[in-house]
Amino acid sequence: MxxxxxxxxxxxxxxxxxxxxxxxxxxxxxxxxxxxxxxxxxxxxxxxxxxxxxxxxxxxxxxxxxxxxxxxxxxxxxxxxxxxxxxxxxxxxxxxxxxxxxxxxxxxxxxxxxxxxxxxxxxxxxxxxxxxxxxxxxxxxxxxxxxxxxxxxxxxxxxxxxxxxxxxxxxxxxxxxxxxxxxxxxxxxGSFRYRVTFKGPGGHSWGDFGDANPHHALGRATTLFADRAAKVSSEGPRTSFSLGRIGGGTSINSIPFESWMEVDMRSVSVEKLDEMDAVFQQAMIDGLAAENAARTRGDEITVDIKKVGDRPxxxxxxxxxxxxxxxxxxxxxxxxxxxxxxxxxxxxxxxxxxxxxxxxxxxxxxxxxxxxxxxxxxxxxxxxxxxxxxxxxxxxxxxx
Ligand SMILES: [Zn+2]
CATH class of the missing domain: 3.40.630.10 (Zn peptidases)
Structure with a gap:
């Protein structure tokens, strides 16, 4: 028995x-x-x-x-x-x-x-x-x-x-x-989680127009990530990604000093998780570069990518x-x-x-x-x- x-x-x-x-x-x-x-x-x-x-x-x-x-x-x-x-x-x-x-x-x-x-x-x-x-x-x-x-x-x-x-x-x-x-x-x-912060000088939406805008950079980076990540998750072992939280900004008529988001990605496969991670990192850098290239004045903005979660x-x-x-x-x-x-x-x-x-x-x-x-x-x-x-x-x- x-x-x-x-x-x-x-x-x-x-x-x-x-x-x-x-x-x-x-x-x-x-x-x-x-x-x-x-x-x-x-x-x-x-x-x-x-x-x-x-x-x-x-x-x-x-x-x-x-x-x-x-x-x-x-x-x-x-x-x-x-x-x-x-x-x-x-x-x-x-x-x-x-x-x-x-x-x-x-x-x-x-x-x-x-x-x-x-x-x-x-x-x-x-x-x-x-x-x-x-x-x-x-x-x-x-x-x-x-x-x-x-x-x-x-x-x-x-x-x-x-x-x-x-x-x-x-x-x-x-x-x-x-x-x-x-x-x-x-x-x-397994999962990786990130907190990403785009930072810039910030300023007045009219007076400082032309400065790079951290929210715009985040938007560009997220669009690139979502498109590229969808390709990774569409085939092979189950893999997911999600932008879960987003924040930052002073007022409606200010260019923000910072724009932050929290991103979660998961997979049953070590390789797929690493592939998703690489796509994510590159999208953040490309989004930042696109926003800096689009500015007509002021300093470049920066991005800080911090890993806040790592489940094997x-x-x-x-x-x-x-x-x-x-x-x-x-x-x-x-x-x-x-x-x-x-x-x-x-x-x-x-x-x-x-x-x-x-x-x-x-x-x-x-x-x-x-x-x-x-x-x-x-x-x-x-x-x-x-x-x-x-x-x-x-x-x-x-x-x-
Ligand atoms: Zn639970």
């Missing part, structure tokens, strides 16, 4: 499944409370403190907040020979001033960050409580992490810190951050025990498991050749990264039960 089928026959685990189903209202209360604590990248402290309290209340030992703000709690195993980590990121993409009040319509909850990834934290809490309620023991240590810095300019800094040189060894990492129970992320999409392309191993056990766990609920590549916290360990996956937070997620993000409570216990099975397979169930 396979590991997963054996686990599914254990009375203590079946009882834990029932307990997870009974957590439904409590889980939704926790989700609302945490969602309403803003947690922008680099501003996760307040939510982190509450997550630490919740980890303690759920029964974890040695809960602490590390140097960068990750919340870490342990559940010791019998031998502790290995460490199996479960993580959910606590940051959102939304700025601190965003209204994060949760609205409810039936079983649907609406608020920025509700699904991605506040619900992920709730999955960890419910799983811990179910282990505690049935005194389920494991051979290996379990580590639970509410990690910071997954989104946006956070650039996986929380997870990178956990895997820094000299850090305590983590043998397997299970990230809870997916929107669908049938999807298993085993491989990582990570080729996962579908035949690893972690991936195989996760596929079996998902399949054991009658789902047809789909292997996927994505950009998640699992990128960091996978890129180092270490076992890591990203699994579902359960329910139904929609509109992630939008102000109208929703999370609907449909069969939401299944993802937690799947997470429990994978955890016990990896940490070696040692009885109640």
């Amino acid at each position: 396979s590991v997963i089928s054996t686990l599914k026959n254990q009375p203590a685990i079946l009882a834990a499944f029932k307990t997870i189903e009974s957590h439904r209202d409590e889980n939704n209360r926790d989700m609302i409370e945490l969602t309403e604590i803003p947690a922008p990248p680099f501003g996760e402290d307040t939510r982190g403190k509450r997550v630490a309290e919740m980890f303690r209340e759920a029964g974890l030992a040695n809960v602490k907040i590390d140097e960068v703000g990750n919340v870490i709690g342990m559940r010791p195993g019998r031998s502790g020979a290995k460490t199996i980590a479960l993580g959910a990121h606590i940051d959102t993409v939304f700025p601190i001033e965003t209204d994060v009040t949760v609205r409810r319509e039936g079983d649907t909850y609406i608020a920025p960050g509700i699904g991605d990834n506040t619900r992920g934290i709730v999955v960890l809490l419910s799983l811990i409580k179910a282990l505690e309620a049935h005194n389920i023991q494991t051979e290996h240590d379990l580590m639970f992490v509410g990690n910071i810095g997954e989104e946006g300019l956070g650039d996986l800094r929380g997870i990178k810190h956990l895997y820094r040189d000299g850090a305590p060894k983590i043998d397997s990492f299970i990230a809870v951050d997916g929107g669908r129970d049938d999807r298993l992320v085993y491989s990582g999409v 392309v990570a080729n996962g191993d579908a035949s690893s025990p972690l991936v195989q056990q996760a596929l079996a766990a998902i399949g054991s609920f009658g789902l047809d498991p789909q292997l996927r590549s994505s950009s998640t916290d699992a990128n960091t360990p996978i890129a180092k050749g270490l076992p890591a996956i990203t699994i579902s937070r359960g329910g139904k997620s929609a509109g992630a990264h939008s102000f109208e993000e929703t999370w609907t409570d449909t069969d939401s216990h299944i993802a937690i039960q799947i997470a429990l099975l994978i955890t016990l397979a990896q940490a070696e169930y040692a009885g109640p």
